[in-house]
Amino acid sequence: MQKSATQREFRILSSLTSSIAGTSRTLHSSKLNFWQGYENERHYEPGEEPLKRTWHGLSYDFRRWARRYQEARKDAWQRRHPIQHMKPAVMDHELLPYRAEILIIGGGLTGSSVAYWIKQRFRDEDFRVVVLENNDKFQQSSTMLSVGGISPQHSLAENIEMSLFTAEFLRHAGEHLRILDSDPPDIHFYPCGYLHLAYNEEHAEQMRNNWRLQIEKGARVALLTRPQLEERYPGVVFDGVVLGSIENEGVFDTWQLLSALREKNITLGVQYVKAEVESFQFIADRILPEIHAFEEGSAADELALQTRKVVGVHARPQMTDASARPIRCYMAINAAGPWAGEVAKKMGAGTGPGVLSVPVPIQARKRSVFVVHASEAPTELPMMVLPSGVWLRQDRPGHTFLVGKHMTNEEDELIDHSNLEVDYNIFYDKIWPELVKLIPSFKEAVIKSAWAGYESVNTFDGVPVIGEHPLHKNVYMVGGLGHRNAQHALAVGRAFAERLFDGAYVNINLRGWDMRRVVKNEPLRESMWP
Incomplete structure (x- = not known):
């Protein structure tokens, strides 16, 4: 009796296995595509290996089409029309994007520097980096009105190292920021x-x-x-x-540096959009414990508020009678300069319970x-x-x-x-x-x-705030550089790119400069006056 039941279970399992094998289109499995699997080919600087650079430019479109065709075959929405998916332009500069891997809020020297180092490290065209900038506030920003002094005379080791790196970069800025078939930019470094x-x-x-x-x-x-x-x-x-x-x-000309940096970013694929962030998009975190399902009242509301995840922003384009539109993103970077604290408040920082009760002290x-x-x-x-x-x-x-x-x-x-x-x-x-x-x-x-x-001043201790938010781990703060904004923005951008791609700060360790010291009330001090 027990043997016949076992044989019957085996026959049922065999029939299920055969039916699953016959319906391979129903159960489709494919290997996960991470950023590391994307195409990130050798980049040739202007004047370097002309023949290889020419062949790379002529054949790149075909390789990109082949990659996007294979991606479309694995996508449930694009599988029916893979050829249409592979041929359209990767980026449309005339329209407000609806998604981005990296969304940078602020198009000044800090935000543009972050975008530059990210695209320097990862040049794939499908890896979309979008910079939102408010054109009305641009003329009041610290980048536009900075006097552009640079000096390593500080008391914090991180400030010294960042100034030394920036000085070396500026001495060769004409080569670093040069664009093909264009004269090297001159930032008037004196x-x-x-x-x-x-x-x-x-x-x-x-x-x-x-x-x-x-x-x-x-x-x-x-x-x-x-x-x-x-x-x-x-x-x-x-x-x-x-x-x-x-x-x-x-000293140097900060406006010339920003202009050269923005032009270089555009050639690397960075998209600048004139828009203002009105609010952030959230979704409930899927790992919300079921044990809290019975909670009611303020405790449940507080738990739901703290278990949200940022998935994008609502941005209002600077057009006549334009309404706010959503932009989904994997990671958001708050580099809004003097207005970084106001942007963080739209995310709930400083107005919510728990960790959200601590504001971002950038004013x-x-x-x-x-x-x-x-x-x-x-x-x-x-x-x-x-x-x-x-x-x-x-x-x-x-x-x-x-x-x-x-x-x-x-x-x-x-x-x-x-x-x-x-x-x-x-x-x-x-x-x-x-x-x-x-x-x-x-x-x-x-x-x-x-x-x-x-x-952009950090009113807590005067030292920049660089790093992820304690609650929303995919939202990074990069601000509060004060009068050192012009000389440290490039080094901060490189450090952030290292943190993103290498998982740690490689050259200059800025791990202690995030919001944790604000939450713990442990200020840093730069004793070198002013």
């Missing part, structure tokens, strides 16, 4: 030097300690005594100066820059920074200078950051007296023009 001054022994000792770390990291920084400073810069009065530190970096802070003409001032000066935060930069060879001030937290609280009108009292009350004391010929200086713009 190595005039960067001089910090210490007026008391406490600052001087701090400068010596920082100098040891900077030398250890490879920076070429020299400490100068007061007699040495007077000999090198005869038109400057160094009364009260205890020590000075100077290195061989200088827009007003900063003013004054263009001054001093006909009697020395013509060969480095960029100079005083302990009070007052700085001076020679705009071009001659007697025109850019001056401004890095504000302290106490001074920041007294500024109306919603009003971008230039406050000339800052120049006459806080900047001009110190400049006249340092360079007496500035007594006859005349203001030619001035502007005010926003800086």
Whole structure:
């Protein structure tokens, strides 16, 4: 009896197996396609191996068609029309995209740098990187209005390493950002030097300690005594100066760098879209435990809120009477600069329970820059920074200078950051007296023009926020660079690409710069003034 039942079960199993084998179209199985399986071919720079580069360009379309044809055969929606799927253009620049692998919010220097390094590492055309930028706020951004100074004189090792990398990149920016059949871009890098001054022994000792770390990291920084400073810069009065530190970096044109970076990104396949993010798209996480199904009231609502997953955004195109449209994405990067905190709030950061109750502490802070003409001032000066935060930069060879001030937290609280009108009292009350004391010929200086713009400032500790959100792991924060935005954006973009493709920070370890320190209330401090 038991043997006959076993034989009957075997016959049923055999019939099921044969029926499944006869319906192979019903049960279709295929190997999973990860990003690592995509085509990422050898890239030839302009002028490198012309014959191979020409053959690569002529044959690439056919290889791409073959790959997309095979992908369509494995796709339930495209299987009936694989030829139609393989031939259309991979990217349509005229339409708002409906999906992207990487969605970057913010098209300034930070967002464009992240897009550049991602596409440098992964050049497949089907790997879509989309940059959303608000054109109305672009003229107020820190990138457009930055003075473009670069210096490795910092107290944090990460800041020193990022400045050194950026300086080396800028020296060869013409080759890095060159486009085929075009002249190398010129970012007007001017190595005039960067001089910090210490007026008391406490600052001087701090400068010596920082100098040891900077030398250890490879920076070429020299400490100068007061007699040495007077000999090198005869038109400057160094009364009260205890020590000075100077290195061989200088200034560059941030607008030219951003223009070259954006043009390079477009040739790499990055799509720039003029739109503003209105909200984020969420779905319930599939791993929600069934044990919480019985919970009711606020506890269940809080659990549902914390188990959501970001799958895209609603973006409003900057067109007449346009409505917000969804853009699905695998990963979102908040690189909105001064407005990164507002974008994070649309995701729920700072307004929800638990971890969501902690806001992203990146805010827009007003900063003013004054263009001054001093006909009697020395013509060969480095960029100079005083302990009070007052700085001076020679705009071009001659007697025109850019001056401004890095504000302290106490001074920041007294500024109306919603009003971008230039406050000339800052120049006459806080900047001009110190400049006249340092360079007496500035007594006859005349203001030619001035502007005010926003800086992306981390109000928690002044150090950038770089890394994933503690709750939404596929949303990354890249902001809060402050007045170091221009000199650290390129290094931050490279670090993020390493984290994405290598799984860790390879060259510069920025793991401690994410939101965890904000949640734990463990601030970092950059002791090098300002």
